[in-house]
Amino acid sequence: MEDTDLIILWGSNARETHPIFFHHLLKGVRKGAKLFVVDPRRTSSARWADVWLGLDVGSDIALANAVGREIIAAGLENRRFIERATTGFDEYRKAVQPYSLEYAEKITGVPAEVIRQLAHSYARADRAQLCWTLGITEHHNAVDNVFALINLALLTGHVGRYGSGLNPLRGQNNVQGGGDMGAIPDRLPGFQHVENDELRAKFEQAWDVKIPPKRGWHLSGMFNAMEEGKLRGLYVIGENPVNSEADQGRCERNLKGLEFLLVQDILLSATAQLAHVVLPAAAGWCESEGTVTSSERRVQRVRKAMDPPEGAWDDMAILCNLANRLGHNWGCPSAEEVWNEVRRLSPMNAGMSYSRLESLGGIQWPCYDETHPGELFLHGRLWEDPVVGPPAKFSAVEFEPPVDRLDDNFPLRLTTGRRLESFNTGVQTSRYRSPLRHPEMLDLSPEDGERYGLAEGERVIVSSRRGSAVAPVRFDESLRPGLAFLSVHFPDEVATNVLTIDATDPISGTAEFKATAIRVEKIASPAKV
Amino acid sequence: MDHEKGNVTHRLQAVNPLVPVPRGPVPVIPPASPRRKVRVTVDGREISVPEGTTLLDATRAAGIDTPTLCYLESLTPVNVCRICVVEVEGSRTLVPACSRKAEDGMVVKTDSERVRLSRRLILEFLASSVDVSTSPQVRAYMDRYEVHPERFGPSQAPSDGRDQARAGVHITSDGSQAAAVAQPVKADNELYLRDYGKCILCYKCVEACGPDAQNTFAIAVAGRGFDARISTEYAVPLPDSACVYCGNCIGVCPTGALMFVSEHDLRKAGTWDESRQTSTETICPYCGVGCTLTLHIQDEKIVKVDSPIENGVTHGNLCVKGRFGWQFVQVREKTQSGGDAS
Numbered sequence: 001m002e003d004t005d006l007i008i009l010w011g012s013n014a015r016e017t018h019p020i021f022f023h024h025l026l027k028g029v030r031k032g033a034k035l036f037v038v039d040p041r042r043t044s045s046a047r048w049a050d051v052w053l054g055l056d057v058g059s060d061i062a063l064a065n066a067v068g069r070e071i072i073a074a075g076l077e078n079r080r081f082i083e084r085a086t087t088g089f090d091e092y093r094k095a096v097q098p099y100s101l102e103y104a105e106k107i108t109g110v111p112a113e114v115i116r117q118l119a120h121s122y123a124r125a126d127r128a129q130l131c132w133t134l135g136i137t138e139h140h141n142a143v144d145n146v147f148a149l150i151n152l153a154l155l156t157g158h159v160g161r162y163g164s165g166l167n168p169l170r171g172q173n174n175v176q177g178g179g180d181m182g183a184i185p186d187r188l189p190g191f192q193h194v195e196n197d198e199l200r201a202k203f204e205q206a207w208d209v210k211i212p213p214k215r216g217w218h219l220s221g222m223f224n225a226m227e228e229g230k231l232r233g234l235y236v237i238g239e240n241p242v243n244s245e246a247d248q249g250r251c252e253r254n255l256k257g258l259e260f261l262l263v264q265d266i267l268l269s270a271t272a273q274l275a276h277v278v279l280p281a282a283a284g285w286c287e288s289e290g291t292v293t294s295s296e297r298r299v300q301r302v303r304k305a306m307d308p309p310e311g312a313w314d315d316m317a318i319l320c321n322l323a324n325r326l327g328h329n330w331g332c333p334s335a336e337e338v339w340n341e342v343r344r345l346s347p348m349n350a351g352m353s354y355s356r357l358e359s360l361g362g363i364q365w366p367c368y369d370e371t372h373p374g375e376l377f378l379h380g381r382l383w384e385d386p387v388v389g390p391p392a393k394f395s396a397v398e399f400e401p402p403v404d405r406l407d408d409n410f411p412l413r414l415t416t417g418r419r420l421e422s423f424n425t426g427v428q429t430s431r432y433r434s435p436l437r438h439p440e441m442l443d444l445s446p447e448d449g450e451r452y453g454l455a456e457g458e459r460v461i462v463s464s465r466r467g468s469a470v471a472p473v474r475f476d477e478s479l480r481p482g483l484a485f486l487s488v489h490f491p492d493e494v495a496t497n498v499l500t501i502d503a504t505d506p507i508s509g510t511a512e513f514k515a516t517a518i519r520v521e522k523i524a525s526p527a528k529v
Numbered sequence: 530m531d532h533e534k535g536n537v538t539h540r541l542q543a544v545n546p547l548v549p550v551p552r553g554p555v556p557v558i559p560p561a562s563p564r565r566k567v568r569v570t571v572d573g574r575e576i577s578v579p580e581g582t583t584l585l586d587a588t589r590a591a592g593i594d595t596p597t598l599c600y601l602e603s604l605t606p607v608n609v610c611r612i613c614v615v616e617v618e619g620s621r622t623l624v625p626a627c628s629r630k631a632e633d634g635m636v637v638k639t640d641s642e643r644v645r646l647s648r649r650l651i652l653e654f655l656a657s658s659v660d661v662s663t664s665p666q667v668r669a670y671m672d673r674y675e676v677h678p679e680r681f682g683p684s685q686a687p688s689d690g691r692d693q694a695r696a697g698v699h700i701t702s703d704g705s706q707a708a709a710v711a712q713p714v715k716a717d718n719e720l721y722l723r724d725y726g727k728c729i730l731c732y733k734c735v736e737a738c739g740p741d742a743q744n745t746f747a748i749a750v751a752g753r754g755f756d757a758r759i760s761t762e763y764a765v766p767l768p769d770s771a772c773v774y775c776g777n778c779i780g781v782c783p784t785g786a787l788m789f790v791s792e793h794d795l796r797k798a799g800t801w802d803e804s805r806q807t808s809t810e811t812i813c814p815y816c817g818v819g820c821t822l823t824l825h826i827q828d829e830k831i832v833k834v835d836s837p838i839e840n841g842v843t844h845g846n847l848c849v850k851g852r853f854g855w856q857f858v859q860v861r862e863k864t865q866s867g868g869d870a871s
Binding site for chain 1: 550556813816829
């Protein structure tokens, strides 16, 4: 990030959500990198940008496809890279053909000339980084959004080289590690596919169990299964879906309808309050030993700094104890012993002994053996001659507007996100007294405030097609007319997810938190004088 | 960019999501261009260092502990404290080692009487005007250079007028007391305190808040000469300033002028005891950047959080959540509903 010529931050307010990453980004900017920020809001990140593209919520694919089309039309694509290392280019070229700059301007609201500037700057840069966060992935077509960005990197060859790459910024300290360890429906540890017989057999032999040969449900799939009565018991570890899931009303109905709900958490979250049994857990980052994986694939040690409160156990001790009581023999292994099992079964973690993690301060996967230094970036194989492994595939994708349409009844677009000093549903951050924090407010553009005759601080009824909430309003100049913003940090003050839609991406299962159609109504005012 | 049609030298394999991608080459960072070596003589010993090396690094390479106060590896040198000065043959004045580059043939003396006198004076001025009681570094240097600040007389009483001082208007003391920067502690938020009676004006906080790390620019040096002080815009309280409470200023402060409320309260109560503290490195529980936190624990409670300056992710910096957002592990009741796990 520091040694690059151009940085695109797409659907990310890293200045507030990834502050230390943003330090590195600013070092790049101070060394001369140009910064483009693509975000409906003119965020504190966008204020650092050379160019801010304030697109309409959910129009990302139209913008990306227009950038792709313009790069091709101007002959700026990296033809040699495309031919050597990719497939599907012709199909992609045909698919983006309708996305002229003018057409994209109409859909996205970004002036054609600015889209052109982004296209030319990105294609001409020697090195360029394309980073994104939930502004890309919290949509009903999240995976298509990601494909649209990957296409741009393949088109220009800005991938797999030092200073050039694709960077999805992970929002939680171990969300990458969860995926690494197989906490996703179709993978075993090390991203080994559960439907591959050979890989599955390796785990079956090591664990002496039969592993279901088909992928499971992701979170949204589980809620569908609860609704259909196919899923009747749930074990929730360190998650607070009551406040974090879109369409809170539906989520609560489903959890309450379960025959058995077991919650393991460090605090009595709103979800834990619905549970039949709660297992108090130690805080993973300071009361137990283990590892987490950061956004840049770096496996790092977390260490026990103090004892958990009486009665709270290490997550691993709870799991092993439970397994032992269910008739298995898991014993009570140490964190390092479990990790060494991971190293035996997951090739990408094989070289990461605790002593190496200690002495190197973390290692970026893949790390195949104890002489391997870990890898600073991925996909360098695409630049080998001949290319190592399968080529990278262009994925032609089409723009599709957000599911929750705007109309006369619901004319405002609500988008959600994080604020600097808080985190997710506030289970952790509501416990410290930040001077930055203010009561949760519905952020509106000053123009909309005037249009609706509202005063700052006035409480209004915010309604979507699913529910209503009451919130005071605040005017925020970073918002354009028609756009509103709420966080999910204070579910007790403003139940944002009563409003949001659970239209989900069919592949990733992520809900469209970023695009809700709402209306704002004044609370009946006292009789006029 | 090469637009020539390349030869497709590989046989395209179908992308099969069930099969892991084969192992590729290990990526490398392009090496920096090699630097020419220069030879310098440090205290009579000739050493060879790459061109561009500072005299500070050269003296350290020679095994000499050159004192520094305003210098920090992660910040741009500002040359204000002058404690690192060394004597360079042929130079009229002493030079700051932290920013003067080594040149071929330079002859450097780090411990001459002139250097020692200069360092002693600096430390005497600082220690007579500033409360250095929570700066072990300054106190160690004072011992090393046989510093006697008491010869300037007793310190002036605290004044709450320093924020109003105007450039060019300075009332000099009559000489019976040592001029001092003593002033009331600024306690205007629940996360950290600013005790500028302990401030040696090293500028580190200004740099960490500014272009060297945080780029928030909530503080700067206001005033001139002895009245210079670190200030928010118009000396407003922190909650009215641009401050985002990352605490990166605390992380670089060498004197304890900037301090966690948690540390300050324990010190006030007389229960702050570093001999009873442990420090453990772990990873921040919030976003995915993976910042290393050093948790300082006393009596099973977190009393302070920082990050190692040499860490490649943080360079010692954190955000408000990482530095202050740990209360949640300490508010838990002894036993929670649902019984124990056994």
